[in-house]
């Protein structure tokens with residue numbers, strides 16, 4: 053599913069034409085390739101006084117091969133220059149011409165006057181960013197603030213990061229990570245994901261991170277080694293890509309789809325060295341079949357990805373009851389039944405990760421999709437309801453909410469709505485299935501044990517529902 057307009061505006065003649073008549077100018081997004089460092093360019097770090105995550109940040113940044121610069125406005129952040137293994141440089145002494153990543157720890161901002169720290173750090177460097185750069189602001193979850201003034205100031209970070217994402221353009225992404233005090237290594241997987249090319253189509257998001265410990269010898273190159281994953285709806289589209297990326301990261305992936313899709317499903321499973329099950333996810337026997345299969349074949353399940361989903365669009369007055377029932381059952385109720393069975397039988401191991409595929413429609417609502425939007429908003433409700441309950445078993449549950457993704461489904465849309473869907477976001481283009489898959493892979497990592505209860509939009513910062 054190609055977007056010829058992106059190719060055209062990135063050609064010499066297309067670029068000048070688009071510029072002269074004021075058409076959108078999407079850049080070709082940099083996506084993950086094997087061997088690329090997670091920062092892939094010069095990175096500048098700064099912090100407001102009282103920053104809470106500098107030690108953990110130093111540890112993550114030290115694992116990058118990129119040059120790290122420090123804007124030494126306060127004595128605490130200056131301490132990064134002395135951290136063993138980080139080899140950071142003082143930005144006021146050596147200034148790179150172009151910057152790939154900006155990281156600012158704003159967790160110490162305790163009142164609205166101190167929000168000026170954001171301006172002080174970002175204003176001088178905003179125009180030094182290369183295309184497809186990464187910006188990360190780290191804050192304290194407002195609900196965990198010490199005073200009302202602290203809460204107000206931390207909540208204000210959301211508006212700042214969302215606006216910055218919209219104005220930087222050129223494929224640059226901006227995220228806000230609210231990390232609890234003492235999150236420690238809990239921030240590592242999120243910092244690496246949002247600074248890397250894996251998050252090419254994720255921008256303007258607010259991510260909540262809790263505490264987590266990393267295994268002493270954690271392998272970032274193969275984080276899912278030894279893990280078993282189930283991906284529903286894996287015969288094609290986004291599910292196929294999820295299966296590929298999870299396998300690339302070391303997991304054994306069991307691909308599931310309906311019996312008529314067996315040929316395609318088998319091809320996917322064979323290509324990635326995985327296995328497959330044909331089943332209708334809505335069938336009454338399917339939850340028990342999965343309990344039996346993972347109990348006998350794999351001694352349990354580490355990663356469960358609820359991806360299978362359908363649309364049956366009609367305005368509500370014209371919608372047949374079977375279209376309502378089918379969409380709700382496949383997209384929502386079957387997921388609840390599967391979760392219940394796998395949790396009750398303890399097939400999902402302690403430390404497991406459940407990842408659901410919601411949709412922008414579940415956030416913003418879409419005309420002609422009352423059934424679909426209802427099901428996908430229900431998926432968000434499932435994440436909200438289950439995250440606190442599953443914490444006791446050290447199981448995480450998160451969702452991705454894709455926007456316009458280039459698949460067979462979106463290729464079949466009429467030209468007008470398709471073009472609107474593609475361009476109405478900060479990247480002025482659609483995402484690829486791999487963008488959804490990379491985001492799911494971050495949630496599925498053992499290093500993301502502190503990341504739960506999140507709904508992250510993979511939508512290029514769509515203007516819908518923003």
Ligand SMILES: NC(=O)c1ccc[n+]([C@@H]2O[C@H](COP(=O)([O-])OP(=O)(O)OC[C@H]3O[C@@H](n4cnc5c(N)ncnc54)[C@H](O)[C@@H]3O)[C@@H](O)[C@H]2O)c1
Pocket residue numbers: 284285286287288289290291308309310313331332333334359360361362382409410411412453454455456457458459460461462
């Ligand atoms: N493509 C997009 O732009 C987009 C946007 C937002 C959300 N999504 C969501 O992403 C997920 C994947 O979408 P896609 O575009 O790859 O769709 P797709 O239609 O290409 O793939 C869906 C897969 O699910 C399988 N499936 C359907 N019903 C099933 C059932 N009862 N049991 C088992 N498998 C079943 C299908 O056979 C198919 O292989 C869906 O949940 C969809 O709602 C997609």
